[in-house]
Amino acid sequence: MTRVLIADDHAMVRDGLRHILQSASGFEVAGEACDSITTIALIRKTPAQILVLDLSMPGRNGLELIKQIREEKPELRILVLTMHAEQQYAVRAFKAGASGYLTKESASAELVGALTKIASGGVYVSLAMAERFAQSLNEPADTLPHQRLSDREFDVFRRIAAGQTITEIAQALCVSSKTISTYKMRILEKMQMPHEAALVRYAMRHQLFDDQDEA
Secondary structure (H helix, E strand, O other), rough: EEEEEEOOOOOOHHHHHHHHHOOOOEEEEEEEEOOOHHHHHHHHHHHHHHHEEEOOOOOOOHHHHHHHHHHOOOOOOOOEEOOOOOOHHHHHHHOOOOOOOEEHHHHHHHHHHHHHHOOOOOOOOOOOHHHHHHOOOOOOOOOOHHHHHHHHHHHHHHHHOOOOOOHHHHHHHHOHHHHHHHHHHHHHHHOOOOOOHHHHHHHHHHHOOOOOOOO
16 A cells, blocks of 8 residues: 655645545555645654645745655655646756656546556656657757756746736745845846846746746
């Protein structure tokens, strides 16, 4: 029996995932968490083989959270389950230590297969994401401006591009507005952009966010 932990800030999503796993054979939902703090507490106290992790929960940046979990529980496999369908997020998630990447819109059809693959020691990526990876091989080797950003800077950049204010981003990431303003200045400098509007145009041109982006 594979013990699975679920970390997502939406109760309906957790209920849906639990229902899928209860209907499948070989899996047991051993615990649930709703933000980064409760996720860390959960993995420390509850033995499990796989963590299904939402990237956009309140608290720490999801990519930073993956790194911390890998440091504390290197044996725990992580399946990222997110609204972010962009290849750049998937690449960063795998680099941080994830074993699989699945969008929420695909969860009902692919969750059990993804967990089965990961439980056996493999790595899972959906067919759609695999196609994006393949297409990226034909892109120029030169580093794009957004690829120079750290994981936290990239998260703040996408939130700015999606229309969130400095205050909204600060509240979502549990840091001060001054900290976010510093990130914004650093992002503009690294990407060599003159102002916020240029960041938005860049994000649209490179399809780095969509209408389903979460706060």
